[in-house]
Amino acid sequence: MFHNPRELAMTVRLHLVPGTGHAAAQRKDSAATSSWPKRPGLFGSVAGVAALAFMSAAPVHAGEPDQITAQPQDAAKAQAHGDPLANAQADAEQQLHQTFTNLRFEDFGPAPVEGPLYQATAGGKIIYFAPQSEHLLFATVYDRNGVNLTALAQEQGASRRLKAIDPAKALAIGPGDAPTVIEFTDPDCPYCQALDRYWNAKAAEGKPVRRLIFFVSGIHPTAAAKAEHILCSPDREAAFRAAYSGQTPPVLRQCAAGRDKVAADAELVARVGVSGTPTLIADGKLISGFQQAELEAFLDRHAKPAPTKAVTDAPR
Structure with a gap:
């Protein structure tokens, strides 16, 4: 769980491990566009991979019309009873409501991820790791302005790798x-x-x-x-x-x-x-x-x- 939700001014959209082409477990997907190695690798050796869904919607921002927003009513009720964890949840829900003013969401609550998140590159893709709760996240991270930070990091990595190619x-x-x-x-x-x-x-x-x-x-x-x-x-x-x-x-x-x-x-x-x-x-x-x-x-x-x-x- 993020213990200081005010620091998390971003929207996270998480995806399942893509089953594109010939994956380590020979999964097939009708939308697949690539072939992957059969040998055990990252996807075959990591135990307990978690596919987490913080929010199912893509980021939306101020100025987008006619969207319905959720009201943090339940969290506000709990906050009135002075529960510190409920207070933190209510603050986080209120911040999400205020930061992404036109975002529709429901069932707001703590995620199973605990502690800090770290970023790595695997097979040219950005992944995120939470060592405290041992969760691996395949995610797209946006800031409050709709900038795809994951794509930026991926492009920067590609630019570095490009230097190795003659x-x-x-x-x-x-x-x-x-x-x-x-x-x-x-x-x-x-x-x-x-x-x-x-x-x-x-x-x-x-x-x-x-x-x-x-x-x-x-x-x-x-x-x-x-x-x-x-x-x-x-x-x-x-x-x-x-x-x-x-x-x-x-x-x-x-x-x-x-x-x-x-x-x-x-x-x-x-x-x-x-x-x-x-x-x-x-x-x-x-x-x-x-x-x-x-x-x-x-x-x-x-x-x-x-x-x-x-x-x-x-x-x-």
Whole structure:
């Protein structure tokens, strides 16, 4: 429980551990957009993971019309009896009411989390840990102005990790003058294959990208061999296209340079903290999974303006 609620001027929205793609427990989600490792990791080894719901609503702020707010009536009644804990709860409820004036909420009370919260990055995602009560929180934290502090921390972490990536060591696919995306991918990942089809479709629409490819080979058992085959092929881009469309030959190419590159990519994946595929970095922002809306926004930001037609005077 937060013993000084006045210090908590933020809204927290918590999510369950995403079951996207091939998770450690092989969960499947129809909205999944990424593949995750089968080997035990953070999600498979932490006991007693708690998925807590402080509030089910996204943050809303002053100036938003026609919202119904809850009144702290029950807490106020308890406060009149002089109970210190009830007084703290009433103060916290009143502060929530005053800080987020248009927020609808009910069933206000102490959360099972006790003591301070600490922030960490796992697989490119921000998580929160309460050591006193041993709770792990997958959360989105907003301040009173609606700023997504979790997203800011995630972007700052991505910027730091970006410094570890040498673009010259990537497998480059696409025209050199196109918008650049760093892509961590796996030839056997179905979401990576869907992403490849998406990029191909966008290129056909006149919206190509330059993809800087690094291979993730620790999730699927044949990913490393297929990545090596691509890297050892005379036409690596053509081999990439074939592999991602399920057309790899029965005998895969092998070479020392390809093996070394797969191993170097694996080291980079561990250093950067990539744990699911596809993982992209676009405009310095980390994108986990095949998030089509974010990719559309990226392409829109880099869209070239349509050429203007010359206007001529009509004949007189």
